[in-house]
Amino acid sequence: MARRRKAMQPIKEEEVSEDWLATYADAITLLMAFFVMLVSFSKVEIPIFEKVQAGIAEQIGKREVIRPTEILETDLKDVVFNMAMDNSVNVSTDDEGILMELGGGAFFQPGSANLTRDAVIFLKDVGDLLKEPRYLGFQVEVAGHTDDTPISTPRFPSNWELASGRAIAVVRFLHALGVDPNQKRMRAISYGDTKPKLPNRDDFGHPIEANRDANRRIEIRIFPKYSRVF
DSSP states (O other): OOOOOOOOOOOOOOOOOOTHHHHHHHHHHHHHHHHHHHHHTTSOOHHHHHHHHHHHHHHTSOOOOOOHHHHHHHHHHHHHHHTTOTTTEEEEEOSSSEEEEEEHHHHBOTTOOOBOHHHHHHHHHHHHHHTSGGGTTEEEEEEEEOOSOOOOOSSOSSHHHHHHHHHHHHHHHHHHTTSOTTSOSEEEEEEETSSOSSOSBOTTSOBOHHHHHHHSEEEEEEEEGGGSOO
16 A cells, blocks of 8 residues: 655744844944044044934934034024124134134224224124033134235234234133133134135236235134144
8 A cells, every 4th residue: 555645734934033133223323433433533523523423312322412513603693693794794614613704894993903892792792602501612713814915003013913913802802701711711813814715916916805805804713622622
C-alpha cells in the first residue's frame, strides 16, 4: 500500500519588529550633530549654531529652544523702527552674531566725536536692551570708520584718532548706562579709512560723495562670548 503523503503545512512568516528604526534614526541624528559640532569648532557661526542646536532639541528632545541672537536682533530692529531711523541704522546678522551699522552723519557732527541728540536717544534704548539678564552673555565691539577725507585738528590729527574717538564715545556712553560696569564686556576699535564699504573715489580719482557718506560709520558687533575670545 502506498504511503499517504502528509499534507504540506503552510510556513508561517515571522513578524519583524521595526522598533529598531527609531533607535537607529536617533543614533544617526546624534552622529550628524557630533560632526556639525566638530566642524563648528574651527569657526563658530553663531546663527547657524543656534539653529542646529534648536533643531536637535526639537527633533530629539521634543522641546523648543529659545535663540538669544534671533530675539536680540528682533528687539534691536524694533528700536530702529520705533525711532524711525531705518535710513541711518541697519541691523543684520553674520557668521559671528549681530551687526549694527550706524550712519556717521546721523550720530556725529562732521569732524566731531560728540554724539547727536538722536544718537543719545537711540543708544539709550540699545543700552537698556543689553542690560537685560538674558543678554548679559553678549559681548559688544564698537568699531569706528571714516572716509578718506584728510583731517588734522588738535584733537584729531588723523582719521585714526577721529574713528577711535567716535568708537570710544559710544562705548563710554553705554558704560555710563551700566551696560559694562566691570569693563570686561566691551571694547572700541579704530579702522580709520582702511576698511571702506564702497570706493571713496572713481577710476579718475574724483571723490564719490555718496560713497564717502556710507563709509563714515560706526559698527557695533554684538555676539555671544563663546563665539570669540577677547
